[in-house]
Amino acid sequence: MAMEEIKSLQIGIVTVGNELMSGRIQDTNTSFLARQFQWQGWQVAVSLAVGDDEEMIARALAFCLSQTEAVIVTGGLGPTADDITTAAVARAFQLPLVTDAGALRHIRGIFSRYGLKWTDNNAKQAVFPQGAEIIANPVGTAPGFALRREGRIVAVIPGVPAEVERITTEGLLPLLRRVFPGASRHLAVRTLKTFGLSEAAVDQAVADVDLSGAEIGFYPRFPENHIVLSVRDGRDEAAARARLAVVEEEICRRLGTHVFARDEETLEGVTAALLREQGRTIAVAESCTGGLITDRLTDVPGSSAYLERGLVTYSNRSKVELLGVPVTVLETSGAVSEETACAMAAGVRDRAGTDLGLATTGIAGPDGGSEAKPVGTVYIALTDGVETYCRKFSYRWNRRRIKVIASQAALLMLKRYLAGEPPAKIP
Amino acid sequence: MAMEEIKSLQIGIVTVGNELMSGRIQDTNTSFLARQFQWQGWQVAVSLAVGDDEEMIARALAFCLSQTEAVIVTGGLGPTADDITTAAVARAFQLPLVTDAGALRHIRGIFSRYGLKWTDNNAKQAVFPQGAEIIANPVGTAPGFALRREGRIVAVIPGVPAEVERITTEGLLPLLRRVFPGASRHLAVRTLKTFGLSEAAVDQAVADVDLSGAEIGFYPRFPENHIVLSVRDGRDEAAARARLAVVEEEICRRLGTHVFARDEETLEGVTAALLREQGRTIAVAESCTGGLITDRLTDVPGSSAYLERGLVTYSNRSKVELLGVPVTVLETSGAVSEETACAMAAGVRDRAGTDLGLATTGIAGPDGGSEAKPVGTVYIALTDGVETYCRKFSYRWNRRRIKVIASQAALLMLKRYLAGEPPAKIP
Numbered sequence: 001m002a003m004e005e006i007k008s009l010q011i012g013i014v015t016v017g018n019e020l021m022s023g024r025i026q027d028t029n030t031s032f033l034a035r036q037f038q039w040q041g042w043q044v045a046v047s048l049a050v051g052d053d054e055e056m057i058a059r060a061l062a063f064c065l066s067q068t069e070a071v072i073v074t075g076g077l078g079p080t081a082d083d084i085t086t087a088a089v090a091r092a093f094q095l096p097l098v099t100d101a102g103a104l105r106h107i108r109g110i111f112s113r114y115g116l117k118w119t120d121n122n123a124k125q126a127v128f129p130q131g132a133e134i135i136a137n138p139v140g141t142a143p144g145f146a147l148r149r150e151g152r153i154v155a156v157i158p159g160v161p162a163e164v165e166r167i168t169t170e171g172l173l174p175l176l177r178r179v180f181p182g183a184s185r186h187l188a189v190r191t192l193k194t195f196g197l198s199e200a201a202v203d204q205a206v207a208d209v210d211l212s213g214a215e216i217g218f219y220p221r222f223p224e225n226h227i228v229l230s231v232r233d234g235r236d237e238a239a240a241r242a243r244l245a246v247v248e249e250e251i252c253r254r255l256g257t258h259v260f261a262r263d264e265e266t267l268e269g270v271t272a273a274l275l276r277e278q279g280r281t282i283a284v285a286e287s288c289t290g291g292l293i294t295d296r297l298t299d300v301p302g303s304s305a306y307l308e309r310g311l312v313t314y315s316n317r318s319k320v321e322l323l324g325v326p327v328t329v330l331e332t333s334g335a336v337s338e339e340t341a342c343a344m345a346a347g348v349r350d351r352a353g354t355d356l357g358l359a360t361t362g363i364a365g366p367d368g369g370s371e372a373k374p375v376g377t378v379y380i381a382l383t384d385g386v387e388t389y390c391r392k393f394s395y396r397w398n399r400r401r402i403k404v405i406a407s408q409a410a411l412l413m414l415k416r417y418l419a420g421e422p423p424a425k426i427p
Numbered sequence: 428m429a430m431e432e433i434k435s436l437q438i439g440i441v442t443v444g445n446e447l448m449s450g451r452i453q454d455t456n457t458s459f460l461a462r463q464f465q466w467q468g469w470q471v472a473v474s475l476a477v478g479d480d481e482e483m484i485a486r487a488l489a490f491c492l493s494q495t496e497a498v499i500v501t502g503g504l505g506p507t508a509d510d511i512t513t514a515a516v517a518r519a520f521q522l523p524l525v526t527d528a529g530a531l532r533h534i535r536g537i538f539s540r541y542g543l544k545w546t547d548n549n550a551k552q553a554v555f556p557q558g559a560e561i562i563a564n565p566v567g568t569a570p571g572f573a574l575r576r577e578g579r580i581v582a583v584i585p586g587v588p589a590e591v592e593r594i595t596t597e598g599l600l601p602l603l604r605r606v607f608p609g610a611s612r613h614l615a616v617r618t619l620k621t622f623g624l625s626e627a628a629v630d631q632a633v634a635d636v637d638l639s640g641a642e643i644g645f646y647p648r649f650p651e652n653h654i655v656l657s658v659r660d661g662r663d664e665a666a667a668r669a670r671l672a673v674v675e676e677e678i679c680r681r682l683g684t685h686v687f688a689r690d691e692e693t694l695e696g697v698t699a700a701l702l703r704e705q706g707r708t709i710a711v712a713e714s715c716t717g718g719l720i721t722d723r724l725t726d727v728p729g730s731s732a733y734l735e736r737g738l739v740t741y742s743n744r745s746k747v748e749l750l751g752v753p754v755t756v757l758e759t760s761g762a763v764s765e766e767t768a769c770a771m772a773a774g775v776r777d778r779a780g781t782d783l784g785l786a787t788t789g790i791a792g793p794d795g796g797s798e799a800k801p802v803g804t805v806y807i808a809l810t811d812g813v814e815t816y817c818r819k820f821s822y823r824w825n826r827r828r829i830k831v832i833a834s835q836a837a838l839l840m841l842k843r844y845l846a847g848e849p850p851a852k853i854p
Contacts, residue, residue: 023461034450047476203507290725291718298717309745312737
């Protein structure tokens, strides 16, 4: 299928504020704006953050304008002396500053409506570069504004995240669609979440898939690796979705059960959904994972429907008392062993009266390892009262990461069991 | 005391990755790096984010180099085809790419040590621009590298946050201090971690503290609020530390037991240290926190010394069977009540034979609330067999945040008890 070539609208973002440059504040506006633009089929080519410095704002603006067709500037529109974005933009465009009577009425109106004390510095928020188009702010005093020159546009909006969100949806996106009517593309996106393969192995497994018309990206999210597929098409959203479905199917075929969830789904979420669908209940006995499996399962709303109990049996005594693990098993095989893991899973299932029992035992470190059982040795067992599955894992990583990856392996074993896929060794 | 005027080192940051440009990922590396540099007395003048695009990386690099003396590039050092940062930097500097034998051994060593399957694309991470100084990566396969030209430096490091943190502390900061020896200032820094006061309340409580010579910053880290105090002095580190101690003492005096930890300490860490020091043991019974308290306590190495067991008694049946909560209590007061919380704490302590019992019960939502007990109602109880403390909390927030803030309140109640401070209502 021939894809119509439409150049995507290229956007630059400049965020302004000293608090960003000291690391005091985590900028969230850029990723919000980027998502909004991505959904329109537009492309953020570059984003910059600079302090409240007129010269630096002007340089950032000039750099962005040399790279992109639309530049969004956020922040530095407040009433105080350190807010100088409007002045910097006016200077960069060599425009005088003028007060907008309508904007001034809007600001004064907010002050009188909420009984706030007027101070003259607030009038600063009604000052704009001459000829600017004003962008209304439905949730704050400072309106935004836009300047157009030679087919390019600079839009300036406040930096308060709640204001950015409303102004973007209600003012900025409509403005950009109006200025660049041909720039929208239909876009279909799919995230596939994988576990048990390294980023390089995922890459290699899908290297020769025919991607024509689609783009692929790899995103490690310990302990998961995410694949993002996207298809753009200038004319036809249905065609984009169809093309995406073909590529997705082929990639899923190659990665098999390593793919455990899509888009916003989580491993605990899909596992919980299977438990609910099948009306099955579970009890969990954790040693090395320390409660993390239960914590993850209870992050899903409504978890009391399937989770009867979770026991963190850290001591040998609690393994014997609460799970009925035979003392002889602990003495002969040790607390970290296949025998103990299986006895824990069986014991928690029996005593809780649930359909399934899931158990972990291992050495999270940094101490407690031996040559035979080094730090990172983990046994995971799952039983339904008839069949019992047990796997041994050898992880590197630090204590927290061993807990995280072991909880992931345990949930995946459970998910595969519920999905009718025989639990297999997860590398 | 006169402060010696030293020009601050100007730094630029370039983060690379399509996932940043689509808004899929919130960049946290820039603010981490900015804080680290701030603590050295250095200044981030500009930061840029660009996609995995060779041309755009080169332009961003050129722009940063025109504005600053040191440019840090993060991201795009992975083994996959879309990771092209090294190639882009080499091209920008017009340098050929060469394989470093030592780096290749390092990467192959990791693969063989952990029994990972070698694929040839991994060798890409041992390729650097000719003449580059390699920056070791203690926690991953991809080393970083630095290039120097005309008194300026470009340092390239991976983008995985855990790797950024280690490489920055162990490799990047020492490198920059070596290259720009005159730019360092003596600096004394202290982070105070608080819980139970809003950012505005913390700000107000310390508003009139004499800060002269010191700077203060507020960083909300849900559910904690962190205060960072810093003192700079061009000549004398001892004087900076002494000044810091005075300011710190006054701020701690005002915030009282809301300050629970300093610098790299965590609430679970200081609580665990108190348990170990006092040789006390604990058992935990969790309902609404779903295992999170136990998960946090077991994140601390050596937790088996004090944690005997943790029970996630989600069902009423498990509360009765495992904790001995009387059925009449559940029937008359309900599972979410002071009576149940106290019975849970007493029950888990008795049956585990520990010194202390800690329990939570509540409604994490989104369902299950009522007018009398809305979502966010949480009871936390602590008992030592003689005294029992129980507090009721009413949280807003979503399910995950209710779990997190309730686990925090429970650990703080325990920490205060151990520190000899009567557990008080934590707002």
